[in-house]
Amino acid sequence: MDRSKLALTLALVFSTALPLGAQALTLKTPAAVDLPFGDPEFPAGPNVDAVNAGCLTCHSVDHVLNQPSLSKAGWTEVVEKMVKGYKAPITEEDQAKIVDYLVTIKGIK
Numbered sequence: 001m002d003r004s005k006l007a008l009t010l011a012l013v014f015s016t017a018l019p020l021g022a023q024a025l026t027l028k029t030p031a032a033v034d035l036p037f038g039d040p041e042f043p044a045g046p047n048v049d050a051v052n053a054g055c056l057t058c059h060s061v062d063h064v065l066n067q068p069s070l071s072k073a074g075w076t077e078v079v080e081k082m083v084k085g086y087k088a089p090i091t092e093e094d095q096a097k098i099v100d101y102l103v104t105i106k107g108i109k
């Protein structure tokens, strides 16, 4: 093989190999990462920020939402149990906001 043929072969190899390599790389990059858990945050609603900040340090959204619906008294009891029983660091103001949120999205109508 003379030099010009070698150069041509190399040019062909690189011009076809590079785009293929780039394509393989694109295919391996996932568009989104699916976590094996449910939603990472609570669904939108009044005071959702307080709920995301106060209730996700120890368990998931699903752990809270896959419970039976409760009355306002019921949710107040759960939130108090988290704070007094499990030492959840949530201010009284935020506890009230969280109860409002839970009654709105998972209350007994």
Ligand code: HEC
Pocket (backbone or CB within 6 Å): 051, 054, 055, 056, 057, 058, 059, 063, 064, 067, 078, 079, 081, 082, 086, 087, 088, 089, 090, 098, 102
């Ligand atoms: C300091 C950790 C901690 C925080 C913060 C926390 N929890 Fe819990 N939660 C627990 C533990 C521990 C359990 C019991 C887990 C079990 O029994 O499997 C629990 C259980 C629950 C349950 C299941 C029912 C029950 O009464 O046991 C619900 C509902 C719940 N939490 C809601 C909440 C909500 C709403 C918040 C936000 C106000 C919250 N948790 C914040 C620790 C926490």
